[in-house]
Amino acid sequence: MLEPEQIVRLEAGAVVLLDQRRLPEAVEEMRCTDATAVAEAIRSMVVRGAPAIGVTAAYAIALAAERGDDLDDADAVLRASRPTAVNLAWALDEMRSDPSPEHARRIHMDEVERCRRMAQHTADLLDSGTRVLTHCNAGGLATGGYGSAVGALLAAFERGVLAHVWVDETRPLLQGARLTAWELEAASIPHAVIADSAAASLMAAGKVDCVITGADRIAANGDAANKIGTYSLAVLARHHDLPLYVVAPSTTVDLDTPDGPAIPIEHRDPAEVTARFPALNPAFDVTPAELIAAIVTERGVHRAPYAESLATAEVA
Numbered sequence: 001m002l003e004p005e006q007i008v009r010l011e012a013g014a015v016v017l018l019d020q021r022r023l024p025e026a027v028e029e030m031r032c033t034d035a036t037a038v039a040e041a042i043r044s045m046v047v048r049g050a051p052a053i054g055v056t057a058a059y060a061i062a063l064a065a066e067r068g069d070d071l072d073d074a075d076a077v078l079r080a081s082r083p084t085a086v087n088l089a090w091a092l093d094e095m096r097s098d099p100s101p102e103h104a105r106r107i108h109m110d111e112v113e114r115c116r117r118m119a120q121h122t123a124d125l126l127d128s129g130t131r132v133l134t135h136c137n138a139g140g141l142a143t144g145g146y147g148s149a150v151g152a153l154l155a156a157f158e159r160g161v162l163a164h165v166w167v168d169e170t171r172p173l174l175q176g177a178r179l180t181a182w183e184l185e186a187a188s189i190p191h192a193v194i195a196d197s198a199a200a201s202l203m204a205a206g207k208v209d210c211v212i213t214g215a216d217r218i219a220a221n222g223d224a225a226n227k228i229g230t231y232s233l234a235v236l237a238r239h240h241d242l243p244l245y246v247v248a249p250s251t252t253v254d255l256d257t258p259d260g261p262a263i264p265i266e267h268r269d270p271a272e273v274t275a276r277f278p279a280l281n282p283a284f285d286v287t288p289a290e291l292i293a294a295i296v297t298e299r300g301v302h303r304a305p306y307a308e309s310l311a312t313a314e315v316a
């Protein structure tokens with residue numbers, strides 16, 4: 001498993017990022033020497049995943065402070081880099097009171113610790129021999145260490161209850177086929193990459209026991225935005241009477257956003273889908289709360305009605 005510092009760290013004069021666009025073929029780092037460069041790295045998905053971009057933005061503010069740059073300008077350019085994951089705005093808000101490297105590092109380590117706690121809560125939900133289907137990458141790469149949904153898979157595997165993971169390749173940028181599969185391979189967890197469109201027939205064949213994903217923003221009513229295709233899986237899971245668990249830190253819960261329709265959905269370059277024909281490229285979709293069996297945060301297992309359970313500090 002990668003150490004948090006291998007995914008993102010602050011060095012003298014630079015935020016250093018593992019370039020996730022090149023994985024798994026090449027393990028290369030990118031040095032960003034100011035907040036504008038970090039914002040571009042977030043936008044172009046050198047680093048991606050909701051908690052990881054929040055952590056990266058925190059380090060970028062610390063870098064800007066050390067350079068003597070205007071912190072409002074740094075905040076603005078970072079905040080505009082990707083709109084859906086609320087962790088980005090959360091981390092920037094946190095850094096306003098204390099833009100020090102120590103504070104950014106604490107935000108980073110706290111996110112990793114939240115992952116470890118929510119992973120244990122999620123593993124509690126799984127029976128022996130569970131076969132999980134997951135989408136996109138919600139691993140250590142996406143959180144700055146350990147992972148949310150993939151962290152839960154690690155914890156379940158360590159307990160001996162996880163039998164197999166079906167990994168959606170996750171069109172169009174293949175975070176599943178490139179990143180989740182790479183992380184599961186490193187952990188020796190049995191897995192197979194599938195085309196996104198294979199999920200329905202696997203469920204119909206009785207080869208899936210539950211779906212576990214991360215989230216980029218969870219609204220106050222429990223509607224959850226995640227990588228495009230998650231909503232399709234939720235509909236399929238309901239049809240096949242399988243639970244869908246959303247695993248995300250409390251920093252992904254946005255009580256100021258009332259419901260899914262209020263979540264801003266990023267639209268990316270259509271060329272990521274096809275450069276040959278006209279294309280549409282929404283990067284996220286919203287899974288309605290009624291299709292989510294549980295939302296697991298470091299606080300515990302939140303069940304419907306989510307408007308109440310998400311607003312509660314600790315749940316059973």
Ligand code: MRU
Pocket residue numbers: 048049050051085135136137138139142143147148149175213214215216226227228283
């Ligand atoms: O576009 P991405 O790769 O940043 O999208 C990432 C996801 O959708 C993840 O599932 C989500 O951020 C949770 S990461 C712990």
